[in-house]
Amino acid sequence: MQDLVLKSQGINKSFGGVHALTDMGFELRSGEVHALVGENGAGKSTYIKILSGVYHKDSGSNAYNGANVDFRTTIEARKAGIGMVPQIIELAPMLTVAENIYMGGYPSAKNGIVNWKELYRKAEETASIFGMEALVREPVGKLGAGYRQLVEILKALTYDTRIIAFDEPTAALSEDETRRLFELIRKLKAKGISIIYVSHRLDELFEIADRITVLKDGRVMGTRDIAAVTKDDIVSLMVGRDLNLYGEDSRKRGKTDEVALEVRDLKATGVHGVSFSVHKGEIVGCFGMVGSGRTETMMAIFGDSPLHGGEVLLKGRSVKIKSPFHAVRMGLGLVPENRIAQGVILIAPVKNNITLPFVGKLARKRGGFLDLRKERAIARQYIKALNLKTPDEDTQVSDLSGGNQQKVSIAKWLATRSDVIIFDEPTHGIDVGAKADIYRLLRELSDEGKGIILVSSELPEVLNVCDRILVFRDGKIVHEFTENRGLNEAEVVRFALG
Amino acid sequence: MIETVKDSKSMFTKVLNQVRMLLVLIGLVAVFSLLSPHFLNAGNFSAIGLTISVIGIVCIGQSLALLTGSFDLSVGSIAGFSGIVVAQLTRAYGMYPLVLVLGIAIGAFIGLLNGLLIAKAKVNALITTLGMMTIFEGGTFLASRGFAVGVNTPEFRFLGTTHVFGVPLPILILVFLYVVFYLILRFTVFGRYVYSIGGNPEAARLSGINVDRIRILVFVIIGALAAFGGCLLASRLGSAQTTAGNMYPLNSIGACVLGGIAITGGVGNLFGALIGVAIIGVLKSGLIMINMPSYYQWVANGIVLILAVYLDTRRRR
Structure with missing residues (x-):
């Protein structure tokens, strides 16, 4: 049994009367890729946003490395080692890769003055994971969509990161870029970093995830080893019924001459x-x-x-x-x-x-x-x-x-x-x-x-x-x-x- | 499935949010009544009503602009320019009611120019109305050679000085216009278009709404209302002042926002705008009554505005 990095219990969160999460429980082992799936509005994004300091839970506890945590900002979470790659990439296009990586918390800044040499040296070190050290001085606007996502991941890796949460990372990626992202996730995993992976695309989960937790209407429907389930199992957990996605074509008339x-x-x-x-x-x-x-x-x-x-x-x-x-x-x-x-x-x-x-x-x-x-x-x-x-x-x-x-x-x-x-x-x-x-x-x-x-x-x-x-x-x-x-x-x- | 708490508590907060600024208004009235023995009487309320009647009418137009996600800085210049032109023409030719109609038409025409520039030529609303503001500020001085234009004929002064059952006519006009435009915004197709465009202009356009046409119409209405306001002011004072509308652009935006109309468009109603205007009027009168130098009024307006928006933002978060 691997050690637990994160254990969430009884998390509740509501937005103006709508319960986004009800009594949510979640466990993350070190070095595992744990997928979080569910229909839209099931509460996946809400959970990882609570974890990374974007939202604040109403009640419940998050034990991270055995200690209770409740981050007030994303920077706090990042410094503690929990990073998030959001669904929509938000970078400053005119600033360099390095500046974007360290946005919100420049290292080695003294009295408000940034030590650029040090900043770029550290950025190169971080970027070397993906072999991107040559790009740290490039403005982000010049890079393609795939690279921009990598910058977002680097951002999540700047501190001694233990957990990275990905929110629908492949939604905007081509097949090729997706394959590269998976290689990367495997690299991170090998370094002992734990991954929370939110996605709609069930097929890719079988390729990348170790375990899977299904959410429905803000409640956990179950956690399974990926090897022990089929796609149909996941879908029926997600919707709470067996589902024939495309249905039967029982149309009477079909196409006319008009x-x-x-x-x-x-x-x-x-x-x-x-x-x-x-x-x-x-x-x-x-x-x-x-x-x-x-x-x-x-x-x-x-x-x-x-x-x-x-x-x-x-x-x-x-x-x-x-x-x-x-x-x-x-x-x-x-x-x-x-x-x-x-x-x-x-x-x-x-x-x-x-x-x-x-x-x-x-x-x-x-x-x-x-x-x-x-x-x-x-x-x-x-x-x-x-x-x-x-x-x-x-x-x-x-x-x-x-x-x-x-x-x-x-x-x-x-x-x-x-x-x-x-x-x-x-x-x-x-x-x-x-x-x-x-x-x-x-x-x-x-x-x-x-x-x-x-x-x-x-x-x-x-x-x-x-x-x-x-x-x-x-x-x-x-x-x-x-x-x-x-x-x-x-x-x-x-x-x-x- | 979405679970929504629809108990009495959430209904209560909903109603509370609607009348929040009304409570602030009542609170202000209460405070000033305690501080000054002269504040709480019909004569003073009538005086407050008169001071806010013109800016109140301008605020109806400004509300339309804000609700469509835009704004109009030229309202003051339109009011000033129309007032001067109408006063000049009345002095020269008489024919007052006709001249008044002409004055309103001038305002509507300036509004049309604003609307065409913003909707069709796609010039930014800030720049367009700022430019128009400056042009007609200059126009006002050119038309008057820098002097106020006094007119004392009974026809000219009818709108501003008549009382109906002891209530000044401008107050009745103000209330009438608010009721009319409140109903238009809430219950007509035009009103629905205004809110939809302010909510998401792109979605409105792709749903087949002629967004440009509605935007232009909105600016025409703003211009007409501002011009009417300017004429009403001149009628009340017996003279058209060159600087009459100087404070209207920002004061009207301030009052609307105070009344809960979102600067981002699509949210708010005219009832709120009227409360916003009333708060500013009460504040002004109250501060005079407790012998505060009049410039403190500006300070107070600014504080109230920022405070109101701050509280509103915090509530939404």
């Missing part, structure tokens, strides 16, 4: 001549790597960026869509890629978000005054239809979990009754339960005769949900799989990579 949307030789920034059509009742998948022009195509159709050429036809009629304002009125809906920045108004109630695109209609023949009763009824209807978990329709969207926020972003187009709805990465960063709900919903919508476009870089979801697949590369459609039957992943990826 064309809902047609695009001819569309040209815009990053889009070099794209033609395709979407039939009523059809789910068309748009697959491609990030930067392949999928999102750019959709934003151009939606009137968000100017067309340099080509034509958009709705129900066979050529239309000019100059702005999202026009697009919405012509029956298009768009669930944007970035739900927080583009999809929802966090500080507004759920109901205001759901009725936003058609709120003007609620005031028709009422002199501009809204029919608030009708609005409430509509909001309730779609909260129910989407299995949206919210205390009520007046709750602020910011109080919901990521998956439920995404459902709000989707609900507004259902309530608007748009004919064609574009979903841009609708399941990105949301939990499996919400994912399954969204897949079911896509099929229901197509069964109602709507034209659905699903933009996604998750191949399993494209293969399991779509009727037809368009593969994007370099601003063009490079291949179309007209029948999505028995395709395997490699076939599709080959076209996307070229």
Whole structure:
């Protein structure tokens, strides 16, 4: 039995009445990689933020190397040897790697004057772990995404670090970068450093984790040795039931002959001549790597960026869509890629978000005054239809979990009754339960005769949900799989990579 | 699943947050009533009401700007310029009601320029309204050659000096406008757009809201209200002053923030803004009543503003 570095008991934390963690217990052995998984809002991030001094627990105890700790700041935690690599990398792009590494606590600073020589020497020493000593004088802004994450890890390693918590570290990384990150984690492990690894990607846990703890609604559902579980075991612990993620395709009608949307030789920034059509009742998948022009195509159709050429036809009629304002009125809906920045108004109630695109209609023949009763009824209807978990329709969207926020972003187009709805990465960063709900919903919508476009870089979801697949590369459609039957992943990826 | 505590305690804090500044206002009134025997009477309240009536109207516009996540520094210059122009024209041609309408239209037009520059030309709101403020500060002096413009015709002085059942008309106008705009913000499509744009302009735009148009409309309304305020002030005083609106830009933003309107947009309501204005009015009157030199008022305003925002920030954390 290895020694325990960390033992948490009875941790409670709530945010304004919402219990984020309830009686949380967690143990970490020295030199182990302990994965923390759970749906969005399960409390994973909350726990590691408490541990690293970002949040303060309401009650409970954290015993670190046998002594009770309660850090007030992240610097305090780092100095004690607990570092965190946050989900969103926040570095100062104009400052050098070394300056970023030591931000908040420059070593060898006397009377406010920094000993730069000493700083860079120490930075080189730390950076040598990853063979990055030559880069410490480079401004961070010049480095790629992968390196930036390494800087964040170095930051966590500056003091005599015993524990590093990673929050969704691979979310923004390419496959190659992910592989390098894993090598690194193994190196850290070999040095006796313990790792807490938060992730949504279950597959990678089998590669990197020793043990796994599953959280659900802020409670621990169980801790297992990774060797003793399968992916299905984890998923059923996470959702508390057996889950068939993609569900059964029991649609009656499927695709019809009627064309809902047609695009001819569309040209815009990053889009070099794209033609395709979407039939009523059809789910068309748009697959491609990030930067392949999928999102750019959709934003151009939606009137968000100017067309340099080509034509958009709705129900066979050529239309000019100059702005999202026009697009919405012509029956298009768009669930944007970035739900927080583009999809929802966090500080507004759920109901205001759901009725936003058609709120003007609620005031028709009422002199501009809204029919608030009708609005409430509509909001309730779609909260129910989407299995949206919210205390009520007046709750602020910011109080919901990521998956439920995404459902709000989707609900507004259902309530608007748009004919064609574009979903841009609708399941990105949301939990499996919400994912399954969204897949079911896509099929229901197509069964109602709507034209659905699903933009996604998750191949399993494209293969399991779509009727037809368009593969994007370099601003063009490079291949179309007209029948999505028995395709395997490699076939599709080959076209996307070229 | 989210568990939310919806017991009486959280409802109580919710209500408390709504009326917090109202309690501060009542507290201030109580303190000044104890300190000065002349404070607590109808005559004094009427005087306070009159002093805040114009800045109060300007604050309605400023609230609209703040709620959409913007602000307007040119409100004072618009008020001053319109007041001067209307007074000049009235003195020269009479035709008062028509001239008043023209004055409001001038304000609306300056607001339109602000709106077009900010929404369409994408010039930063601080720069646009700062520039417009300076332009019409200059315009005010050019139009008046630096002197106040006195007008003493009964028509011109009607709005500012009439009493209805003993209540000065400007106070009634103030209350009327607050009620109207409170209802507009809370119950109309326009109001919903204002809050949505302030909450997340990008999400509002991608939901098919014509964000630019609403922003422009907001600045037009701000301009019209500020101009009306300027004319009302000139009517009350019987003369249009060149420096009438100098303190309005920052005072109006201060009062709105004091009343709980977030400077980041999308949060707050006009009831709060009115309380904020009233607090400043009471503070001013109270300090005079207890014989504090008038410059302490500025010091007190500043302290109250910072304190209020500090308490609010701490509560949100």
